[in-house]
Amino acid sequence: MTAFRTRLRMSRLLLYTVLVSVTGLFLGPFGWLVITGLKSPGELAASPVHWLPDHIQWGNFAEAFTTIDFLGYARNSLIIATLYATLVTLSSAWVGFGFARLSAPGKKQMFGVLxxxxxxxxxxxxxxxxxxxxxxxxxxTYWPWVLWGLASAPYLVFLFRQFFAGMPRELEEAAIIDGCGYVRIFWRIFLPQSLPVIAASFVIAFTWTWGDFIAPSLLLDTDRTTLAVAVSNSYVNASGAPINNLVAAGAVMYVVPILLIFLVAQRGFVSGAATTGLK
Incomplete structure (x- = not known):
């Protein structure tokens, strides 16, 4: 019995060590970004590299916030991300419901193409x-994100299809006997039951759009662009070279909203990602 407990403690210790190591591996880049945002330009250019700032420069964050219209660009990102995430979640849920519960010729082939x-x-x-x-x-304009949202997203359709396919057939049959059509069945029965998947879908779609750099750069001008583009392009000196400590400080403030959204929706996100694999 003592040997068994010793092996159990060792296995747990090994597991915790692996988890802490993996966590450190993922948090390392963000930690380095924070440290870079707290350095002075001289420390960034120093050789050898200064791993920690000699004097913490909290003013870098204030300067990064005021150098550009940070709140204005954040508002643009919030509008686009919320609009797209809401529309693509609803449209993907509807398409996933069709693939999961409706029958039609060529459905499997269409799902394969998707x-x-x-x-x-x-x-x-x-x-x-x-x-x-x-x-x-x-x-x-913001119409491209509206149309992309209405067109659904393949990965999110897959999540909803997997979740809806595992729901009991009796729910659907009872609703049909009561005179409900499939549209009403979707809105009144299936969608309210899929709140964990909705949370996961919304967080995923919001993160996609908040972090997108290519589409806003291509489709929007400077006034309407998103925070991702502004942080990447706006912190430059007179010669056009990037001011790296301000870029890092701006990037930290840019990432914080996503971290907060994930922390708030973490339980629903994890639950939705787990339940979509159950049959």
């Missing part, structure tokens, strides 16, 4: 999409 589209890089479709939006006069 999954195959996840392997297409964004850059492959972005330039043809830009030409379409330019022809329609939607460049420098």
């Amino acid at each position: 999954l195959g589209s996840m392997m297409l890089p964004q850059i492959v479709t972005l330039f043809p999409t830009y030409l379409i939006f330019a022809k329609l006069g939607m460049v420098n």
